[in-house]
Amino acid sequence: MFFSVIIPTYNRAHLILTTIKSVLAQSYTNYEIIVVDNASTDNTLEILQPYLAQANISLIAHPVNMERAVSRNAGFDAAKGGYVTLLDSDDVLYSNCLQDAYNYHTQNPTIHFYHCNFEYINEAGKVTHKGATHNVTNPFQTLAQGNYISNIGVFIKTEIAQNVRVDETPILIGTEDYDFVMRLLYKCKQIGYINKTNCAVLEHPQRTVITHDFELIEQRITYFVHKQINSNLFDGEYAPYKQDFIVNNYLYICGAAAIRQRTAKAFSYLFKAFVANPFVLFKIKFAHHFLVIIKYIIK
Structure with missing residues (x-):
């Protein structure tokens, strides 16, 4: 078999x-x-x-x-x-x-x-x-x-x-x-x-979709990031991309906060992404998340 x-x-x-x-x-x-x-x-x-x-x-x-x-x-x-x-x-x-x-x-x-x-x-x-x-x-x-x-x-x-x-x-x-x-x-x-x-x-109405509130998302992704960067994964082939990994997960939390109109949290994680890698300021994804925050502020 x-x-x-x-x-x-x-x-x-x-x-x-x-x-x-x-x-x-x-x-x-x-x-x-x-x-x-x-x-x-x-x-x-x-x-x-x-x-x-x-x-x-x-x-x-x-x-x-x-x-x-x-x-x-x-x-x-x-x-x-x-x-x-x-x-x-x-x-x-x-x-x-x-x-x-x-x-x-x-x-x-x-x-x-x-x-x-x-x-x-x-x-x-x-x-x-x-x-x-x-x-x-x-x-x-x-x-x-x-x-x-x-x-x-x-x-x-x-x-x-x-x-x-x-x-x-x-x-x-x-x-x-x-x-x-x-x-x-x-x-x-x-x-x-x-x-x-x-x-x-x-795709159907009963399909399982994770729709946790923001606190659960924040806890989950924070746990995930800490687990990975404290494991042996980033001692090997992932090592050059540690900043990318952290930045992208911070931006994920930022987006989750923004669409729930948790504006202070959204800006907090946008700033954390910048601190993790200042060069993200020049990336399209950084600007995109900033605009998402603004969109939900004025919505």
Whole structure:
């Protein structure tokens, strides 16, 4: 078995079969599906029962909602395939996704972390917009400036995913993906890229979106920044981009404050970004955040 497709879910009975069927329709068939249910209160488990009779589909049922990080790690630990890929229970793979991923591996057997493009679709299946496409020359620099890797369409050697793991610290919820990708790159040293759009994120009214109040965002990003810069990540390949990392996260908090009309906080983090790297004053992103603050002052 080559791929383990890990599908964490919570109350997605009306959507999860579309997700599972998109995997079952793959042109490449050497895979397993691991569904990790987080104590759904709808009829998700009932919907899944007919599919669990198939040899390549298994279920991990948590007695309580363990959140995404725990669910993903549970999937990693249960995986029998050589590579794992994460798929939310309201997203889909296009039919050649796994075949193209396998072909990429056979052509690049020393690359253990790679991804393809994705797009956004509505409930009618119509493409609403494309996800960002990135074939970067310096992934360490690019990641220090912001997370450009989505969870969907990412393939990771199983033993590496099991070793790196998603951080289960509750305060990181909403930023655990960025943290995971940064540590994966540090471990793998390179990110492979398949320049094909092979999967889609479904936009729908119930889609989970992190909408924390400002204090929680500030705590989360502050924790994340301190965690990263005090780890060994910035002793290695990330080291030249430490200022970029700090500045971009300060600007993120600045923007979160601005749109909530927390003007004093917004200016405070804009100033912190300047102190971290005075040259940011000449960057478009600095001017952009300043204008966002002004926009919400006069709104």
